[in-house]
Amino acid sequence: MRSLEAFNDTHLHYGLSDMPGNAITMACGSYWNAMYYDGANNVHCFAGDIWQEIPWSFSGIAFARFLLSWWQDTDCPSPLRDDIVTCTGLSPRQLQHRVDPTLSLDALFPARWFALGQLISRYANEERVCTFLSQGTSELRHLYDRFCAQVHPPSAPVLVLGGSIWSIPIFERVQERLAAEGIFVVRSQGNPARGAIRFRRAHPRAQLEPWAQHLTIEHLEDEE
Numbered sequence: 001m002r003s004l005e006a007f008n009d010t011h012l013h014y015g016l017s018d019m020p021g022n023a024i025t026m027a028c029g030s031y032w033n034a035m036y037y038d039g040a041n042n043v044h045c046f047a048g049d050i051w052q053e054i055p056w057s058f059s060g061i062a063f064a065r066f067l068l069s070w071w072q073d074t075d076c077p078s079p080l081r082d083d084i085v086t087c088t089g090l091s092p093r094q095l096q097h098r099v100d101p102t103l104s105l106d107a108l109f110p111a112r113w114f115a116l117g118q119l120i121s122r123y124a125n126e127e128r129v130c131t132f133l134s135q136g137t138s139e140l141r142h143l144y145d146r147f148c149a150q151v152h153p154p155s156a157p158v159l160v161l162g163g164s165i166w167s168i169p170i171f172e173r174v175q176e177r178l179a180a181e182g183i184f185v186v187r188s189q190g191n192p193a194r195g196a197i198r199f200r201r202a203h204p205r206a207q208l209e210p211w212a213q214h215l216t217i218e219h220l221e222d223e224e
Helices: 060-071 078-088 092-098 110-122 127-151 168-180 192-202
Strands: 002-006 023-026 035-037 158-161 185-187 213-217
Touching (some): 060 127, 078 110, 127 158, 168 185
Parallel strands (some): 023 158, 158 185
Antiparallel strands (some): 002 213, 023 035
16 A cells, blocks of 8 residues: 555646745636745635636637637638638538537537647737737736735735746736736746655645645556
């Protein structure tokens, strides 16, 4: 029998990045991916489902919905229209049939809509994409301010952004705007599982992250 603690690092913020403390972390798409780490690296969750107050633009499914909504409009540029179809691996007719009016994407396998995310970076200079990213940055600032109001940090926290959506062009655009507003922004990087182990070894008394589970594994040898 072997006992161990398994980390489900849903927000990918342990990574291989240093955990500086006094940091707000946000990843893509879910309120449970937003945390505050105090100076001792204890984890603080936030009260209330504040994500329902505003749309959350920085998530893979939000990227897909934005692009597919634009794809259905007549003003969608032809190269982007073609790239959207190519990324889904469907024909235009098949895609039209599977995209419902509410853009729930229930009829699309995640692998098909997830592949659309790269197009946000590729077409980041399109006016409509710029507006979309600006809206998302405003949402980030709103959430940051809400979190600060709840936890009363000793100084302005670092904002750590994680998740697969943060390509270099998107991150640098958000970082530049928030830096102008006095918020220091970093991007988490690295392997989250190895990072979680390193973090636990370096901070043995820090609170486990909320989804850590205590597991017991029975190891069975093959019978000859």
